Amino acid sequence: MEKATFAAGCFWGVEDAFRRVKGVKSTVVGYTGGHTDNPSYKDVCTDLTGHAEAVEVEYDPLEITYDQLLDVFWSIHDPTTSNRQGPDVGSQYRSAIFYHTPEQRAAAEASRGKLEESRKYNNPIVTEITPAGQFWRAEDYHQQYTEKHGIASCHVEC
16 A cells, blocks of 8 residues: 545545545545644644645555546646635635655656646646655544435535
């Protein structure tokens, strides 16, 4: 098994999208990329912790490649909006790839470059690509939220 970590707005919807992908074995929503230890959802919603709402994906590389996970990531959000996705606004909703290996970093940068060259978007891609750091698991009620509540969207503001 290998690990990948992505932030693409509200983590409920991001997790739901990755849970549907063959080869993804588990997902955990949480907070990463900031400077506050063991933040709560309420802390992250202040936009003062520096953390992004993120999803840690455990996947089987024999069933799905990291490049295919990147394709999912790019397809589920707008990577051109800085610190927002839809109605959700704040740095916790930023677009980010948190790489775990030098190979993931190279793949993420190549993937972003390919997307930029495609001219799919009129605006520049603002997705950050940064080393994975401490990942703080979100509260249990956030885990698999859309599945537990039978909803298809996660556009709820803090």
